[in-house]
Amino acid sequence: MIPDRVLNILIRIFFPITYINHEIFILNRQVIWMSKTYEQINERIRSGKAVVYTAEEVIDLVRSKGAEKAAEEVDVVTTGTFGAMCSSGAFVNFGHASPPIRMTDIRLNEVVVDGGLAAVDTYIGATATAQGKTGGYGGAHVIEDLIAHKRIHLQATGPGTDCYVRRDIDTWITIDDINDAFLFNPRNCYQNYSIATNTSSRTIYTYMGKLLPKMKNASYSSAGQLSPLLNDPHLATIGMGTRIFFGGGEGYVTWPGTQYKTNVEEVNGVPVAGARTLALIGDMKQMDPKYVRGLDITGYGVSMAVGVGVPIPILNKDIMERCAISDDMIFADMVDYSQPTDRPPMARYSYSQLRSGRVEYQGKTIRTSALSSYHGAREIANKLKDWIEHGEFLLNQPVMSFPKDIKLNKLQERRC
């Protein structure tokens, strides 16, 4: 099969001006019509002329002018999300001490971090805790403290080898004196997520927060109309190499996130449950601890709130239309977290209903709580908008698009 890039070169050779003011390119063997190109948008960003809206602000514009006109006017729509993302963590290289040690058992502020990499490399898992602990201060807090330039207590032991003679070390480090520190989050930006409630007669403590007995409350986690993957639901513009706002600095989309799936029911063109996800990377030395927060979720453990903002280039009318989605058009199913396994959908609510603070279920009022900060999501979308408007942030065209047809596998329990 002819690769996309060869087809794209052929198009450029045979159709130098494809259509007045329009370009086409092939992505994932689909023809993408662009009324604007990435290069044109970046040129406008560089000259300070780019028209940028947040995913919230653009809703009214598209409603009043229509998607076609809005697409001509708007260059970029910025999105944002700031919620708990457990599948997060950081790669760190401490630098070598003299004499050097091959660290195999490593603690940072007592938190157990990975000792399975090279001599002075580690991965700090966000949910890691101190030995024997299940919550409290964990890996996410270490990451937050590193970003905040605080001193971190490093204790490590190793086997002692001919090339790494030392067997233990006890010192204090900061992000400024270690070589590398980058967040690498295997799964962030979940595209929608179920609403959690509890039908049982006792309070349960879950990763969806504290759920009171007899459906007194329910919690939801998506930023809805501001959420990155709900504004570009089929990833027409988001792929490997997309430059993003990540924890207050610049980061990149590296890969489809873990548990990425596409076979989820859609309403108004967006999934009603968890579907696509993103794996993200970014330099921690650029980040702001305000947007990378350690969370201690009672009864569950440690997690990390990560601020992510994804810019969506308005290449055509279709992309514009998708960005105009509003909370009343995005739905999620409520499920019962007191059930250990099967959790069939009990009811479906829109994000505007959820955000109102209460929903009705069989004549009963259920109070709702968010687990991600909409205030933070909006702040991130606005910050990214500001960067782009000031010519400080250019858009990257993805070098690889993400799968269109992926299902999740269940873990098989076999005897051999």
Added chain:
Amino acid sequence: MDRKYKIEFEEANVQESVAYILVSEFDLKPNVLKAEISADGSGIMIVSLVGDDAKLDTAVDRLRQEGFVVNEMVKHISRDEALCWNCGACISICPVGTFSFDEKTWEVLLDNSKCISCGACLNACSVHALDLHI
């Protein structure tokens, strides 16, 4: 509008009826929000009182004469603003609506006057920003 008080008692007055004094002598409407008695006979009671302001003040003096330690609770729930990240997890936990979203800014608002000191929100906060002072 109610006012909330913390009443501390000892073994010597644990059997006195605070509520009866408040109702019969001062025509106040008491609502006991919390009461705890320790093994040594001492304890605390948190009571919300509705009634005439002047009468409330004399009632408090009267209880003090009886040997109760009475303190009005004004900022019994506090939040470390530097820690709060405005997620809103506390909102649905509170039975009386102490927390709510500001629908313009989506910041989480805290209304101390509604708080009944149950403490249910404390362990719902993932950044330990909330504290109860009783």
